[in-house]
Amino acid sequence: MSHANACLTPAGRLRLAQLVVDKGWTLRRVAERWNCSVTTVKRWVDRYRAHGRAGLVDRSSRPRVSPRRTPTRVERRVVGLRVSRRWGPARIAYRLRMNVSTVHKILRRYSCPPLAWTDPATGVRIKGMRRNVNAYTHEAPGDLVHVDIKKLGRIPDGGGHKVLGRARGKRDRHRGMGYWYIHNAVDDHTRLGYSELLTDERKETAAGFWLRANAYFNAVGITVKRVLTDNGSCYRSRLFANALGEDIAHKRTRPYRPQTNGKVERFNRTMLEEWAYARPYTSETQRTALFADWLHTYNHHRGHTALGGMSPADLVPNLRGQNS
Known part of the structure; x- marks a missing residue:
């Protein structure tokens, strides 16, 4: 200047x-x-x-008329999806059939903070940023399936701290509601997810979960060749090895390196943001009742940025018959 x-x-x-x-x-x-x-x-x-x-004085270089500018009605829809559903630019663009860069500019023009700066449940701006470095994808469905367990505290009747506040909603350690151990399996290529709310993470439970998950993948035409897990005791057991069988190779992550199992870790985060902590619940029964619907939406209707806006159902033809 x-x-x-x-x-x-x-x-x-x-x-x-x-x-x-x-x-x-x-x-x-x-x-x-x-x-x-x-x-x-x-x-x-x-x-x-x-x-x-x-x-x-210098005048603005902005033209008096911009016939190709995004209509105000569409801009309001973009901001509305960001506020109500807390979606990123790519996912909003897939839903509204817009260019991702256009959506990004609209969000910046309206001063919408990045999602990584906001609380997943309330949308309130918080400090800190989250990173998601996950670029490698296997070539075919079933080449690798990521398996993991997510521990989630149950909500007491009447609601937890998101409904009652921190003081009244604090967990009672003596009369706790306990935890869900959510067993998850995610196909690396299609991002197809299979998940169950179970009561523990013992080897018998993990082995039984994999038998049902493998049957689900086979039913939609995916033959699993390799499974990736962490080094938890249930996955190092002979019972889990027998559940995998001779045709499925078992690969474990490096100790203290959860990034190696990044696909299912990202699935866990999406599950927490869009189901577990998506809104205040008054009971665990209320939240659990919505789990199957969320998983169905994830597999059939939710556009994934890593899939170019497609859902897993778009890459798994046999899954379309289950769509409703």
Whole structure:
């Protein structure tokens, strides 16, 4: 940016225009003095005569009419989806059939903070940012299935701290509601998820879960070749190895490196944001009743940014018959 006294800033334009208007210099003589074109001199002189000093200030380069600008009604839909559902630009763009960059510009224009800066349940802005580095995808369904367990505290009758506040909704350790151990299996290529709310993470439970998960994947035409888990005791057991069988290879993550199992870790976070903590619940029964609907939406209707806006059902043809 030039300084305030440069030749053709407002101060210089004023001196230029005054030479013509007040002292009678010709346009060509002033153009030679200022080392600019006659057209430029005439423009500033005309503005000075019409508007005085106010006419010498730079005008906005924005066109008076923008026929291709996104309609206000569509902009309101973009902001509405961001506020009500807390979706990112890519997911909003897939829903409204818009360009992702257009949605991003609309959100910035309306000062919507990034989702990583907001609380997943309330949308209130908080400090900190979350990272999601997960770029590698296997070539075919079933090449790798990520398996993990997510521990989730149950909600007491009447609601927890999100309904009653921190003081009244604090968990009672002596009369606790206990926990769900949510066993999850996610196909690496299609992001198809299978999940169950179970009461523990023992080896018998993990082995039984995998038998049912494998049957589900087979039913939709996915033959599992390899399974990736962490190093939990239930996954290191002989019972779980027998459940996998000889045709499925078992791979474990490096210790203290949950990023290796990133697909299912991302599934866990989505599950918490869009189901477990999506809104205040008054009881665990109320929340549990919505789990099957959320999982169905995740597999059949939810657009995934990693899939270019498609859902797992778009990549698993046999799953479409279960869509409703």
